[in-house]
Amino acid sequence: MNQPAVDCREVTLVYPLVRDRPGSFKEQVIRSLRRRVVVDELSAVSDLSLRVESGEVLGVIGDNGAGKSTLMKIMARVLPPTRGRVVVRGLVAPLIELGAGFNPELTATENVVLYGAILGRSPREMAGRADAIIDWAGLSEFADVAVRAFSSGMLARLGFSIVTDINPDVLLVDEILSVGDQSFREKSRERVGKVMGRGAATILVSHDMQMIEDLASRAIWLDRGRIRREGSPRTVIEAYTGGAG
């Protein structure tokens, strides 16, 4: 298959920014009677075109508010683009925020099954993989503990272990790897390599330049919703740190 795993064509995403948005129905009624609902718009991503091929690791860097997370959500099909078109081929595994999708009252094993089901895998299949997933995350002795008691590092390891185990075609990782310690980073680099080797496309958002340089095969620098620079991780990072600092 020569088609790219992720194909964004002139994608724009506009957030409606209602100045003091009416939070309740009552207010909406009152205000529309007075005709005073002001809607502004904020383009988080503007006319962005991007292709990510299978087997590629794309690093995404940029300042806060540059549209990195919005771009990830567009590719994760959480946010439909306002204009333009997004095509994503295959199973998408987003690891976007720590513990989103985890239920604090459930045990690690139960959460593996739940998270897998949320990503579209069958519970039976996930139950069979649970031991291996928890083992890789180094949490075997906590398999039956409610994740309420887990530290952020433990949650990150568990989440990363799940999304890389389900054989995604597109892996979206937003920032969260930076909570891991040195040994976890080593392991995760190996694991990302394996996922790549299976032909998945990985998109990695991070403020950690070292991590981008280590893991990514290509990088983009996002600036106010547009791609400012694109190329090898080293050149993009140099441009970014030089331009920003």
Next chain:
Amino acid sequence: MTPVSHYDSDQPRRPVISEIANLRRYRGLLALLVRRDLTVRYKRSMLGVWWTLLNPLLTVAVMWAVFSTVFRFEIPGDVPYVVYVLSGVMLITFFSQGVVASGSSIVDSAGILSKVYVPAEVFAVAPALAALVNFGINILLLLVVQLIAGVGVPLTAWLAPVPLLFLAMFVAGLGMMVASLAVAYRDVLDIVGVLLTLAMYATPGFYPVTIIPDRFLYLVYMNPLYSYLEVFRGLIYGGSFAPGWMWAMMVITSGVALLGGAWTFSRSWRRLAVLV
């Protein structure tokens, strides 16, 4: 289960059809969510899952005590008041719990829905199904009460799941409408709470319909919940079939609610992620 294979933002979303397809595709998740609704609530309690059974049992005991000694209405037919009131209160409770639970589901699961793609309808339908399971347990208790109270269990009781199925559709449909609105306006849930209290008193659950003055009777007949309740009562203990127009009302309102709910859901889907 076939994973979601392709995503194309230009592909139009077909209302109703895509909801049904999504529920089918994510049935594994749906089952998990229903189980979670039923068990997690009691996870940190001493008796654990037994509460799922014990809770309705205690509620029934309280209602039995209250309604067989304190409040007593004369009920048309040879049915003890306890059986009449239990069947009514159980059904109305299921209705309002289901609508509230599925109406608040999207706001409650905003954390997941704004980060990972999951069809939101799975989260909206799960609480309605969980309420249905609870109602099922309640019905078993009702049958026990019928035996103790000497009413017995007529043959038609086997058909009782039919009105329940329609009621579940009704609840899921209304729940989806409320859920879509609740994303945009947080006070919708409060308004719905008030309306449900009104529905509770407007439906002859614990009082006989005969106490309603004739000139207001049409209001009761216009209340769809009354049709569900009468059909259900006829089957579960009456050994009789409610009039045809009540069956028709039941079938039509549940169909309209479900289609309307799925349609509202489809329409508001694009706004959902941006707002939650």
